[in-house]
Amino acid sequence: MKTKHIILYVFMVFACFSCESFLEEDPKALISPETFFASENDARQAVQGMYAILKNNSLYGQVGLDHFYDNGCDIIEPNRAANFVEPIGNYSLNEAIADISVQKMSVSDTWKDLYRTILNANVIIDRVTDNEAVGDADVRTDIIADARFIRGLCYWHITNLWGDAPYYTEVLTLEEISALGRTDEATIITGVLEDLQFAQDNLQTAYTGDQSGRASKWAAAIVIAKIYMKQQQWQQGLDKCLEIINQSPHRLLDTYNEVFDQFNEYNDEIIWSLDFARDINSQFDPAFPGRSFAGNNNWRPSMFNPRLRDEPANTNERSALADALAARGEAFNGTGLQVASKDFAEKFPMNDLRRELNIVDNYLGFDLNFPYMAKFWNLELDRSPRFNHSDNRMVFRLADVHLMAAECENERPGGNPNTAFEYIRKIRERAFATVAEAEAILGLSQQEFREAIYDERKWELAAEMHRRYDLIRWGILLDVVQNLEFRFWKPNENIRPWHVKLPIPLQELENNPALLESDPTNNGYR
Numbered sequence: 001m002k003t004k005h006i007i008l009y010v011f012m013v014f015a016c017f018s019c020e021s022f023l024e025e026d027p028k029a030l031i032s033p034e035t036f037f038a039s040e041n042d043a044r045q046a047v048q049g050m051y052a053i054l055k056n057n058s059l060y061g062q063v064g065l066d067h068f069y070d071n072g073c074d075i076i077e078p079n080r081a082a083n084f085v086e087p088i089g090n091y092s093l094n095e096a097i098a099d100i101s102v103q104k105m106s107v108s109d110t111w112k113d114l115y116r117t118i119l120n121a122n123v124i125i126d127r128v129t130d131n132e133a134v135g136d137a138d139v140r141t142d143i144i145a146d147a148r149f150i151r152g153l154c155y156w157h158i159t160n161l162w163g164d165a166p167y168y169t170e171v172l173t174l175e176e177i178s179a180l181g182r183t184d185e186a187t188i189i190t191g192v193l194e195d196l197q198f199a200q201d202n203l204q205t206a207y208t209g210d211q212s213g214r215a216s217k218w219a220a221a222i223v224i225a226k227i228y229m230k231q232q233q234w235q236q237g238l239d240k241c242l243e244i245i246n247q248s249p250h251r252l253l254d255t256y257n258e259v260f261d262q263f264n265e266y267n268d269e270i271i272w273s274l275d276f277a278r279d280i281n282s283q284f285d286p287a288f289p290g291r292s293f294a295g296n297n298n299w300r301p302s303m304f305n306p307r308l309r310d311e312p313a314n315t316n317e318r319s320a321l322a323d324a325l326a327a328r329g330e331a332f333n334g335t336g337l338q339v340a341s342k343d344f345a346e347k348f349p350m351n352d353l354r355r356e357l358n359i360v361d362n363y364l365g366f367d368l369n370f371p372y373m374a375k376f377w378n379l380e381l382d383r384s385p386r387f388n389h390s391d392n393r394m395v396f397r398l399a400d401v402h403l404m405a406a407e408c409e410n411e412r413p414g415g416n417p418n419t420a421f422e423y424i425r426k427i428r429e430r431a432f433a434t435v436a437e438a439e440a441i442l443g444l445s446q447q448e449f450r451e452a453i454y455d456e457r458k459w460e461l462a463a464e465m466h467r468r469y470d471l472i473r474w475g476i477l478l479d480v481v482q483n484l485e486f487r488f489w490k491p492n493e494n495i496r497p498w499h500v501k502l503p504i505p506l507q508e509l510e511n512n513p514a515l516l517e518s519d520p521t522n523n524g525y526r
Helices: 040-054 057-061 064-069 083-089 107-128 137-162 185-202 217-230 234-247 300-304 315-327 342-347 398-411 417-431 435-441 446-460 467-474 477-482 506-511
Strands: 270-274 360-363 366-372 393-397
Touching (some): 040 137, 057 393, 064 107, 107 137, 137 185, 137 217, 185 217, 234 398, 315 366, 393 398, 398 446
Antiparallel strands (some): 360 366
């Protein structure tokens, strides 16, 4: 049987975990179409295996999905012309480059891991349905709801990145999977909404203790709301946002800084975080000793942490900076490949209290060469060594929902910008020292408030994997990027209208020519 890259390693669900929480136990190692679950534990471990894939570097583990949702926009740049983040951030990507994997991150890796998760979800749903060995009806429904949430989430990402794509929700043979053509995006989204609504209806309102890290019903609800907004179904989007605001246990915290407190990673504002643990590895790459690509430790903070060889601005003070850091048990031992962009740093309002976590250009009295985003860094050597962080990966939080509600209210027929402002009043009030500053966007016209929301989402949700999605659904990605200045690259010159989607990797097309039948241009890349 010829190997098909869409299902490469499809049966391998690997990760080694401790026994500290839901996502830190041994997941079921193999999930094949012939798998029979003989107990609830079998099925639960299979679900944990899907969560493990979500934490791979190609998805949420480092900057896999971040490449597509944040880089090449107006928030993040690398501090040097690093090759592995260049193709997407500089809009030089093509079908062949999409196949090149560096540190388990490429368009191809993301494609394969999303579909690997979907195949596993389909098997779980099929093998749990009506299987009394797994447990009673409530247990089976809970497991299926988890699988349908993850399947819906993965297909949502696929439509965001590629639009039309292979779509299947049943257990197919490998031959059948590897011959699938592309299904239109609207059909896939219809199925995604069904999956997510089932998840919202059947998952719990929150998970704590040893189940921390599971997505709740409100994680499903926020994705539904985002889909409605992309479809410009503003009233439905508002209604879904209000379900979350009024019925969920989540609340806006009093200060912005509290949201990113590394010692309170399950705070009330966070709707869903993927939990990680340090010193838990599984698949090692000999080219990078000590680093794991499919373990449960988080690489992402190292991407935001500064690199000492780049700092400080006065190189004669480097030893003094290193000593000052060491005295605090800290180090600049990151990569510096995710720093605030030139445009973002220059435009971030000086009177905005959120600035101190998004623009750090002086640390311990030393002026820095680059502006760093401290909301995601972790400099502590003992608790969070390089490429071995235990920091959770925040996925969704309530402030996003309030901003979404405000946008929906402003855009819906009969909507009122002043009413819309009330949904974000607390967000604005915690961001500014005075009420007058917070209310500076009160009393605007619909168009003025729309533009204010463009900026408010940028300042509040910077580098939280929303920006490209927002710019694309607003129809302004091309205009925004073309009007920016960048440090090293020229995305403003390279970007083209088709860059709102990614190309299907060349190897996938060679293995399955049916992927080109509905679109011979491969999203405009040929």
